[in-house]
Amino acid sequence: xxxxxxxxxxxxxxxxxxxxxxxxxxxxxxxxxxxxxxxxxxxxxxxxxxxxxxxxxxxxxxxxxxxxxxxxxxxxxxxxxxxxxxxxxxxxxxxxxxxxxxxxxxxxxxxx
Amino acid sequence: xxxxxxxxxxxxxxxxxxxxxxxxxxxxxxxxxxxxxxxxxxxxxxxxxxxxxxxxxxxxxxxxxxxxxxxxxxxxxxxxxxxxxxxxxxxxxxxxxxxxxxxxxxxxxxxxx
Numbered sequence: 001x002x003x004x005x006x007x008x009x010x011x012x013x014x015x016x017x018x019x020x021x022x023x024x025x026x027x028x029x030x031x032x033x034x035x036x037x038x039x040x041x042x043x044x045x046x047x048x049x050x051x052x053x054x055x056x057x058x059x060x061x062x063x064x065x066x067x068x069x070x071x072x073x074x075x076x077x078x079x080x081x082x083x084x085x086x087x088x089x090x091x092x093x094x095x096x097x098x099x100x101x102x103x104x105x106x107x108x109x110x111x112x
Numbered sequence: 113x114x115x116x117x118x119x120x121x122x123x124x125x126x127x128x129x130x131x132x133x134x135x136x137x138x139x140x141x142x143x144x145x146x147x148x149x150x151x152x153x154x155x156x157x158x159x160x161x162x163x164x165x166x167x168x169x170x171x172x173x174x175x176x177x178x179x180x181x182x183x184x185x186x187x188x189x190x191x192x193x194x195x196x197x198x199x200x201x202x203x204x205x206x207x208x209x210x211x212x213x214x215x216x217x218x219x220x221x222x223x224x225x
Contacts, residue, residue, distance in 0.1 A: 004155070031211050042114075042217035043156075043201065048210070056212045090155055094211060100146045100203075101213070103155030 002026065004104035006091050012110045018079040021107045025072050025093030031055075032074040033101065034066060037088040046089075049074055081111045115139045116204050118216035126224050131189040133219050135202035138183065142204040146213065147176060147187050150199045159200075160187070192223045 005024040013019050025032050033056075034046040045058035049068035066076045072093075078085055088108050092101035117136045125131045133147075143164040148156035162169040162176045162185065169176050175188045189196055199220045203213040 006155075033211060033213075035215070040217060042116075042118075043203075043215035045212050045214070048212060050211070056210055058212070092155070100148075100158045100161060101156075102158065103148075105153065105155045 004091055004093050004102050006104035006107050008107060009105065010108045012112060013081050015081055015083060015111055017081050018077065019081060019109060021076045021089055023074045023091030023104060025074070026102055029093035029095055030072055031094045032068055032072060033092045034076050035090045035092065037090055043090065046076065083111050085109065086111045116202060116214045116216040118202060118219050120219050122220040124222045124224060125192045127194055128191045131192045131196065131221055131223070133187040133200050133221065135185045135216050136183060137204050139206065140183065141206040141208065143207060144205045145178060145185050146203045148201045148203060150201065156201055194223045194225050197221055197223050
């Protein structure tokens with residue numbers, strides 16, 4: 001079965017711009033989570049959506065937002081980009097937390 | 113505040129020997145732990161998990177040990193193979209965190225042929 005698909009794979013944006021990342025989960029998975037990975041910080045939890053509702057939120061500023069559609073696809077938006085937002089953004093979907101996540105390959109965002 | 117810590121950024125092991133990757137956590141409410149493996153340019157892939165009601169879980173060459181009193185878990189890979197070279201992340205969750213996992217910063221394992 002198809003895995004978690006993230007688009008685009010790479011993105012270069014200018015400071016101050018906004019960006020939208022997309023994630024299509026595994027069919028049947030209703031939970032979608034987003035993580036930011038930076039060197040030395042590991043994976044930092046951004047938020048989780050379940051059935052179109054944000055169920056959990058990490059400790060990130062309000063510039064980071066997301067949403068989930070009725071088909072479970074999710075988008076993440078970052079407004080007013082800062083240089084420090086340069087990172088690998090990973091989306092993960094799951095059936096339930098007992099089976100962990102299946103991650104996508106990520107979107108590499110570079111802010112210049 | 114890093115609730116899950118992997119204090120060794122890197123580890124090198126000879127092929128055929130045992131690899132031991134360590135992970136410490138601070139939150140005593142964590143009751144479910146996972147290990148993920150990550151190759152460059154790919155997302156992490158689930159490797160093995162353990163619930164707090166167990167102290168050991170095995171899956172082929174991979175064994176995870178959990179010491180709740182020490183808030184410590186370890187992943188043993190025996191025998192290590194060159195294809196195991198990757199970054200390994202441990203992650204933890206608690207019932208009250210729902211589907212949110214806290215990840216360590218990763219350990220880069222290199223298996224030398």
